[in-house]
Amino acid sequence: xxxxxxxxxxxxxxxxxxxxxxxxxxxxxxxxxxxxxxxxxxxxxxxxxxxxxxxxxxxxxxxxxxxxxxxxxxxxxxxxxxxxxxxxxxxxxxxxxxxxxxxxxxxxxxxxxxxxxxxxxxxxxxxxxxxxxxxxxxxxxxxxxxxxxxxxxxxxxxxxxxxxxxxxxxxxxxxxxxxxxxxxxxxxxxxxxxxxxxxxxxxxxxxxxxxxxxxxxxxxxxxxxxxxxxxxxxxxxxxxxxxxxxxxxxxxxxxxxxxxxxxxxxxxxxxxxxxxxxxxxxxxxxxxxxxxxxxxxxxxxxxxxxxxxxxxxxxxxxxxxxxxxxxxxxxxxxxxxxxxxxxxxxxxxxxxxxxxxxxxxxxxxxxxxxxxx
Amino acid sequence: xxxxxxxxxxxxxxxxxxxxxxxxxxxxxxxxxxxxxxxxxxxxxxxxxxxxxxxxxxxxxxxxxxxxxxxxxxxxxxxxxxxxxxxxxxxxxxxxxxxxxxxxxxxxxxxxxxxxxxxxxxxxxxxxxxxxxxxxxxxxxxxxxxxxxxxxxxxxxxxxxxxxxxxxxxxxxxxxxxxxxxxxxxxxxxxxxxxxxxxxxxxxxxxxxxxxxxxxxxxxxxxxxxxxxxxxxxxxxxxxxxxxxxxxxxxxxxxxxxxxxxxxxxxxxxxxxxxxxxxxxxxxxxxxxxx
Numbered sequence: 001x002x003x004x005x006x007x008x009x010x011x012x013x014x015x016x017x018x019x020x021x022x023x024x025x026x027x028x029x030x031x032x033x034x035x036x037x038x039x040x041x042x043x044x045x046x047x048x049x050x051x052x053x054x055x056x057x058x059x060x061x062x063x064x065x066x067x068x069x070x071x072x073x074x075x076x077x078x079x080x081x082x083x084x085x086x087x088x089x090x091x092x093x094x095x096x097x098x099x100x101x102x103x104x105x106x107x108x109x110x111x112x113x114x115x116x117x118x119x120x121x122x123x124x125x126x127x128x129x130x131x132x133x134x135x136x137x138x139x140x141x142x143x144x145x146x147x148x149x150x151x152x153x154x155x156x157x158x159x160x161x162x163x164x165x166x167x168x169x170x171x172x173x174x175x176x177x178x179x180x181x182x183x184x185x186x187x188x189x190x191x192x193x194x195x196x197x198x199x200x201x202x203x204x205x206x207x208x209x210x211x212x213x214x215x216x217x218x219x220x221x222x223x224x225x226x227x228x229x230x231x232x233x234x235x236x237x238x239x240x241x242x243x244x245x246x247x248x249x250x251x252x253x254x255x256x257x258x259x260x261x262x263x264x265x266x267x268x269x270x271x272x273x274x275x276x277x278x279x280x281x282x283x284x285x286x287x288x289x290x291x292x293x294x295x296x297x298x299x300x301x302x303x304x305x306x307x308x309x310x311x312x313x314x315x316x317x318x319x320x321x322x323x324x325x326x327x328x329x330x331x332x333x334x335x336x337x338x339x340x341x342x343x344x345x346x347x348x349x350x351x352x353x354x355x356x357x358x359x360x361x362x363x364x365x366x367x368x369x370x371x372x373x
Numbered sequence: 374x375x376x377x378x379x380x381x382x383x384x385x386x387x388x389x390x391x392x393x394x395x396x397x398x399x400x401x402x403x404x405x406x407x408x409x410x411x412x413x414x415x416x417x418x419x420x421x422x423x424x425x426x427x428x429x430x431x432x433x434x435x436x437x438x439x440x441x442x443x444x445x446x447x448x449x450x451x452x453x454x455x456x457x458x459x460x461x462x463x464x465x466x467x468x469x470x471x472x473x474x475x476x477x478x479x480x481x482x483x484x485x486x487x488x489x490x491x492x493x494x495x496x497x498x499x500x501x502x503x504x505x506x507x508x509x510x511x512x513x514x515x516x517x518x519x520x521x522x523x524x525x526x527x528x529x530x531x532x533x534x535x536x537x538x539x540x541x542x543x544x545x546x547x548x549x550x551x552x553x554x555x556x557x558x559x560x561x562x563x564x565x566x567x568x569x570x571x572x573x574x575x576x577x578x579x580x581x582x583x584x585x586x587x588x589x590x591x592x593x594x595x596x597x598x599x600x601x602x603x604x605x606x607x608x609x610x611x612x613x614x615x616x617x618x619x620x621x622x623x624x625x626x627x628x629x630x631x632x633x634x635x636x637x638x639x640x641x642x643x644x645x646x647x648x649x650x651x652x653x654x655x656x657x658x659x660x661x662x663x664x
Contacts, residue, residue, distance in 0.1 A: 039475070091459060150634075154641040157586065159406050159459065161637070163579045164630040170575075175623035288572075295467060302460075337475035337571075344471025351464030355454045 007364045016357055022310070025303045028353035029317075032346045039341055043334045050332065054324030064323060066206045070277045071293070072319035076214040077269035078297030079304070079311045080221055084262040085148075085158075087225060087306050088254055089238040093298060094147055094162025095266040096291040097169035098140040102267025103274040103283055104169075104176060105139025106132040107183050107192060116193045117186045123198045132199075136271035137264040143169065144263020145256060152255035170291065177283050185282070192283035201276035208276040210268065217265055221308035234258055269294070293322065295343060302350050377607060377614045379491075382499050383565050385603025387557050389502040391581035392588070392595050393509055394440075394553030399585055400513060401546035402526035402656040403451055406462035408554050409578025410469025411443045415558030417473040420569050421480055429489060433559050440555015441548050443469075448547035452540050455660040470572065477569050484567035498560050503596070505553070510592040522546055526654035529661040539661050557581070576630065580606075583633045587640065590652045605629045 037047030057064040078095045085092040109132045110116070113123060143165055150156040176183040177192040185193045202209045225231040237244040237254040245251050273290050274283050296318050304310035325339040391408055398405050405411075415436035423432030443465055450461035492500065513519040524532040525542045533539050561577065562569065580602055588595035605628065608615060612625040639645060 091463070093463070150638060150641075154638065156637055156641050159463075160579060160583050160586070161634065163576070164583070164634050167576045167579075167630045168627045168634075171623045171626040174626075175621050178623065179621055181621070181623075292470075292572075295470075298463065298467070335475060336478045337471075340471040341475035342471070344468040344475075347467040347471070348464045351450055351456070351461050354450075354456045354460055358455070 009362055009364060010359050011362060013358055013360055021305050021357060024353055024356045025305065027356075028350050029303060029346070031353070032342075032349035035349060036342055036345045039338070039345070040334070043332075045328075045332050045334060050328050053328045053331065054321060056324075057327045058320030058324035064327060066278070068316075068320045068323045069207050069211070070273070070319075071323050072316045073208065073211050073214045074269050074273050074290075074293065075296055075300060075315040075319050076218060076311060077210075077265045077272065078294045079300040079315050080214075080217055080308055081262040081266035081269070082297045082301035083304070083306050083308055083311060084221065084234070084265075085255075085258040086301055087238050088234045088258045089241070090148075090151060090255055090258060091159050092144070092147070092162060092259060092262050092266075093159060093295075094143065094165050094263070095269070095294040095297050097162065097166035098143050098263040098266035099270030099273075099294055100169040100173050100287070100291060101143045101263075102136035102140040102270030103287075104173060104183075104270075105135040105267070106271045106275050107176075107283065108139075109135045110193075110195070110199065111183060115196055115199070116183070119194055119196050121196055121198070123196060125199055128199055129201060132275060133268065133271050136267040138267070140263040140267025140270065141260050144259040144266070147263075148256040148259025149252075151259070152250075152252035158255070158259075166291075170288070173283065173287060177287075178285075183283070190285045195275055195281040199275075200278075200281065203278065206278065208272065208278070210272040210276050213268060214272075215312065218308045218312055225308070230257070266294070266297075292340070292343075296322065299343065299346050299350065374614065377611060379495060380611075381604040381607040382600075383496045383603075384607045385599045386496065386498045386502040387561050387565060387577060388581050388584060388599035388603055388606075389596055390498075390505060390560065391554050391557035391578060392584040392599060393502075393505055393592065394550035394557065395582055395585045396550075396588065396590060396592065396595060397509065397513075397522070397546045397553070398444075398550035399657055400526045400590060400654055401522045401543045402529060402654055402659065402661070403448070403543050403547050403550075404458050404462065404658045405444075405447050405465070405547070405550065405554075406459055406582060407443070407447065407465030407469065407578075408582050409574055409576070410466035411440050411551055411554035412558035412561065412578045412581075413469040413473045413572075413574055414443060415440045415555030416562035416574070417477040417480075417558075417569065419555075419559030420484060420562040420567070421477065423486065423563055424480060424484055427486065429486070429563060432563050433556065436555045436559025436563075437552045438555070440551040440553065440558070442551070443555070444548040444551020445544070447551065448544045451660060452543050452547070455662045458658050458660065466578070474571055478571070480569050481571070482569065484563065484569075486567070488567075489564050496564055498564060502599075506592045506596045513592070523654070526656055529656050529659075533661075533663065539663075543661075554578070554581075577606075580629060580633055583637060587633075587636060589649070590654065602629060602633070605632060 040047040040050045058068045081095050082092050147158050147161045150161050151158040175181050178190040183192040185191050233249045234254060237249055241251055300311055300314045300318055304314045322339040325342055329338040391412055395408050418439050419432040419436030422435040423429055447461050447465055450456045451458040521537050521542055525539050529539045584595060584598045587598045609625040609628045
């Protein structure tokens with residue numbers, strides 16, 4: 001293509017350095033946010049004002065910031081849950097189902113201790129809270145292991161399997177908390193029983209302790225991928241499963257392993273949002289909203305290119321954007337679902353930008369062409 | 374009971390049309406995991422158009438058109454740009470899910486138009502679905518265009534050498550497939566259940582995707598599969614018609630997904646594959662870049 005004296009050409013990249021990939025990711029996010037201003041304009045709002053409101057509320061407001069951090073913890077865990085399988089070339093889009101499984105398992109522990117309906121009774125938090133977290137991780141692992149095993153052993157498309165499991169778990173949660181299900185709140189408005197106050201997760205300056213786990217696992221994963229044998233095997237499988245098989249890397253074990261590892265983190269995300277975030281402490285009627293939020297994990301994982309540490313700022317950004325988006329939606333009276341629309345715009349922009357990982361555009365100044373007679 | 378039977382056929386029709394769209398694309402080697410997204414778009418925009426203009430015809434046309442557009446987009450990402458088809462399909466699904474939730478929200482509620490009249494006791498789309506199955510079977514297995522499509526799906530470089538334009542064929546299939554998915558969505562929101570609600574599909578598109586694997590890429594098996602799953606789906610919505618009082622209604626809603634998983638699991642076992650073979654297009658999901 002030619003623009004005035006310049007010639008636009010496409011060149012195939014031979015190599016892609018980390019910093020180049022990072023720049024592409026950042027450009028993709030900026031482009032998506034620009035594209036998204038169209039939605040603000042269409043809704044009759046000034047995009048600059050809207051973004052300013054979003055960032056102000058999300059990061060500088062004493063009420064907004066804790067909400068952002070809660071979403072950040074949740075998103076970071078979901079992102080890690082997506083990143084582990086994607087490093088092996090597998091798509092875990094079942095974070096939703098896995099986090100539901102985690103939440104249900106955590107509530108099952110409380111149910112077993114007879115917590116239901118006893119909001120102010122004293123319970124040994126030091127025993128029950130760790131048990132809840134372990135149960136959340138284990139419950140989610142079972143769901144994840146199904147997908148991993150079917151993929152590894154029977155080569156079943158993991159996208160279809162995880163999606164089916166998402167729907168199964170969605171209806172299982174409904175069964176448990178509505179219409180007289182075992183976890184239904186005795187008050188009965190189609191939500192689960194509430195946590196007793198003695199089992200509220202410890203807070204540090206208003207931030208749940210699960211933050212430590214989210215950050216800790218991100219760094220741990222980075223180390224696992226960079227330094228350990230198992231990390232190497234996962235990456236090798238992701239690059240080329242056939243070649244990895246020749247090198248003695250099991251084609252059954254790796255999918256199973258990455259799905260188990262990933263889903264355990266998604267299960268913790270379920271524990272975090274349903275049992276550790278101040279002001280929630282139950283599985284609400286509208287639990288689907290949180291399940292949908294987990295899809296941001298896919299976006300964060302793609303933007304951070306499977307790098308668990310790069311995922312930290314990305315998850316923070318999207319925790320803020322979704323939280324602030326909700327806020328301006330109410331404040332500027334925009335239509336419902338601003339955060340869903342942002343999800344859509346971001347995703348398709350990212351897909352388009354994948355192209356630049358493989359090609360680069362160069363602008364070359366051409367000499368004036370002489371008439372070659 | 375007759376009512377239940379009719380509704381089941383209606384549900385099957387939607388699965389048939391959507392899965393046929395996916396099947397065409399896959400036979401040409403392009404997998405589109407964003408069926409649900411294309412259906413959501415077709416359903417939502419078709420619904421909005423029909424409600425604002427009062428014309429069913431326009432609604433369906435818009436549904437088909439947006440489907441075609443998404444097919445084109447998927448084609449552009451995965452054929453021209455040579456990107457990962459799964460990434461592009463996921464993009465279409467999540468975009469569909471996100472944007473339609475936002476776009477459709479002001480239109481939440483029933484369509485408020487006269488129902489589309491039945492033809493010989495059944496929804497007219499049932500006949501459309503069956504006709505499409507026969508047409509697509511005929512085109513794919515009896516015409517030179519079908520041979521072209523299948524060869525592109527099996528081995529694009531050989532097809533290219535024998536004078537077939539791989540990109541053009543794949544674009545054609547991707548767009549035609551998208552049109553069918555958009556139509557399936559519009560049939561859902563204009564005929565089957567004319568009420569707009571947040572994320573109303575709840576897995577129809579993904580079951581359609583699974584149906585294509587189930588059908589072993591054969592339109593007739595696909596029709597049989599969608600009859601099975603349509604009935605199952607309808608049963609999960611109204612279990613009281615058949616087995617009153619057994620299980621909670623939420624347990625029934627899990628049934629179609631569980632059975633999908635079990636069926637896919639059985640089909641991927643070794644004895645099944647060695648006995649029935651798998652007609653999976655060899656080049657499915659692989660981008661073809663002319664060097």
